[in-house]
Amino acid sequence: MRIGSMHQFTEHHRYYTFRDFSLSAVDRKMIGLIYQSMIGAFAAGLYHLLYQQVADDRVGYSELEPQRKLLLGLGLEMHERGRQELVNQASRLEAVGLLQVTRLGVPDNDDVVYEYEVVKPLSPDEFFNSPHLTLLLRDKVGKHSVIALRESFYAKEADELAGAELTRENITVPFYELFRLNTQGFDAELEQALTEVAPARQAAAKPQSTETAGIQYGEIIMRFPRNSRNRQFVERLRGNEEAMGQLNYVAYKYSLTVVDVCRLLDEDNAFSSNGELLLDELQLRGNQMFRQDRKRNDERERLYGRMEAFKADQAKSEGGSDDMPDEVGVLAEFYMEVPVQLAGRCDIHQYNMLMRNEPHTRFIARFFKGAVPDDFIRQFDKFDLNYRMQGAVINVLIHYVFGLLDSKRLNKGIIDSIANNMLVQGIESFEQAVGYVREQMQVEQEKDRRREGGGAAAAPRRNGGSAAASKGRRKPLIPIMQEAPSGTPLTDEEMEEIRRMARKLDGK
Structure with a gap:
């Protein structure tokens, strides 16, 4: 508890407690053996005193009472030293996660109310999986005592089952196999009643x-x-x-x-x-x-x-x-055309056998007269070593990029996008890669066909201004000046005459 002045924390200030759980036998054992060893018996007694402010068979809020009740229940005197002791013991509970204290201010009034939210102790698994709490317990009771305390919370499995390798089959009956609910109508009255009697403060949802x-x-x-x-x-x-x-x-x-x-x-x-x-x-x-x-x-x-x-x-x-590793043949239906760069150096059969069986480091060198640029080497090494792409698939990618695509479009981004698309589609064999390249070429041809058709259809649309106006087009069509055909160049005398006329029009 962070209290700036003890005048803000007196026996006259009121308080209430809140909890949304009930202690089980394991929880009480955790407090008595584990938490009490870390924070002391006095702080553990304060925890039980705050817990008992609400009936054991209920959850929610206690009555609003002055803090004199807490001081008397703990045997503390009604002076500053007694209140400081209460603050210290509450701080111990807060440090190990058993208590949260909030100071509530009343609007338009100097009076404050203290809320003591009692928190459920951790289960044995959660506690011993928290390094800071386990180390604190070790510092208090020792390493061997920590081991003994952990073993005291678990009942051992029978030796006959612990040493055997058993098959596990879940034979639990689910809910909807045994029960049938009436889903014909929605009971609005029941939902409204449950909403009205629901507590104003819901339990905090545990994080996923x-x-x-x-x-x-x-x-x-x-x-x-x-x-x-x-x-x-x-x-x-x-x-x-x-x-x-x-x-x-x-x-x-x-x-x-x-x-x-x-x-x-x-x-x-x-x-x-x-x-x-x-x-x-x-x-x-x-x-x-x-x-x-x-x-x-x-x-x-x-x-x-x-x-x-x-x-x-x-x-x-x-x-x-x-x-040498055994070569894999290529069926004629999966043959790819020899690109322009390699025309005359090998026939279609030799080219496809190279593309199917040669390492990508040697295959890419055939598209360059000299050494292959380092950027391309690193890029295709990434596909091989990091992306785990098959060598034949990489060679088909090289064929598509360097042999079929327009050289003006070639850059690292284009190559990466094509490789990523092949990986997303799960292309893992030479035949699948060839099919992908053929599909992409069909798409490119379709785009070119549409582009050519769009240029021929542009002229009739220019004369359709009246039709567009009848349909409610807001922006009028602006006629575009046609480019005049170039004729014979002007002579020096004609250029001088043009300049003279221009100066005369300018008034010079």
């Missing part, structure tokens, strides 16, 4: 665990630098499930580790001036880190791939083995 990196607050606070200016804002994330959910979503979306998250939270624009998490800024910086890591991984994979290929070639040359 499907899209989360599973990073706990304790993992972040242990690695976050103490001298950082954002340390105070990071400490406020404790108990803020919404902010932790947003942070875990960003980490899950961009594959960030705990160290990466701490690095993001230590940036200048990670929090607002009020300490709120700036999700858009975090996503922007997380995306930048994701792209940088991916670029480094791609470069590393390409380097390792080249090293492995070099080692394989070196081992083959040392072993004296000249065995």
Whole structure:
């Protein structure tokens, strides 16, 4: 509890408690054995006192009463030292996540009311999966005691079942196999009644665990630098499930580790001036880190791939083995035409056999008179090593890009878009790649045909202004001046006469 002045926290101020759960036998054991060892018996007694303000068989709010009741129930004196002790014990409960205290201000009045929200203790699995709580318990009772306490919460499986490899079959009967509901009509009266008697304060929905990196607050606070200016804002994330959910979503979306998250939270624009998490800024910086890591991984994979290929070639040359991999024939129906660059150097059969069986590093070199540019080498190595595209498919892509496409359109973006489209369509064989190229060529031919037809049909549409006007066209058709046919060039005398007339018209 952060109390600026003890005059704001007296026995005369009123309070109420709220809880939306009921303690089970395991919860009471967790408080008695685990939490009490960390926070002490006095704080555990305060927890039970606040819990009992609401009847054990109910959930919701307690009566609004002065805090004198709490001080008397804990055996504390009605002075500043007693109130300070109550604040200290409540702070211990807040630190381990068993209590949340809120100060409520009454409008147009100096009076304040304190709300003590009692929080359900963590289950054994949740507690021992929280590093900061487990380390605190270890510091209080020791390592061996922590192991013994954890074992005390679980009943062991029978030895006969624990050591056997059993097949598991779910034979549970679902709801709708056993029960049939009357869905003929909607009972509006029942829905209205349930809405009227529903509590005004609903239980907070638990965050979804499907899209989360599973990073706990304790993992972040242990690695976050103490001298950082954002340390105070990071400490406020404790108990803020919404902010932790947003942070875990960003980490899950961009594959960030705990160290990466701490690095993001230590940036200048990670929090607002009020300490709120700036999700858009975090996503922007997380995306930048994701792209940088991916670029480094791609470069590393390409380097390792080249090293492995070099080692394989070196081992083959040392072993004296000249065995070549078996060539795969190409059916005549999948033949591709020889491009202009290779015309006269090989026939259609030889070309398709090369495209089907030759490595892409050698096949692409046939389209260049000299060395292949490094940009193209790196780009097609990316398709091979990072995208895991088959060699024959890459060769068909090279044939399509360098042999069939217009050289004016050729750039890295065009090649990437074609390769991405092939990957999305799941093209994994030579035959599928040939079919894709033929479909694309048909699309290109259809576009050219439409373009040519559009030029011939443009002239009749220019004379259709009256028809368009009758249909309510707002913008009139403006006649376009036709380009005059070029005749014989003007002589020097004619040009001088034109200049003289121009000066005369200008008054000079």
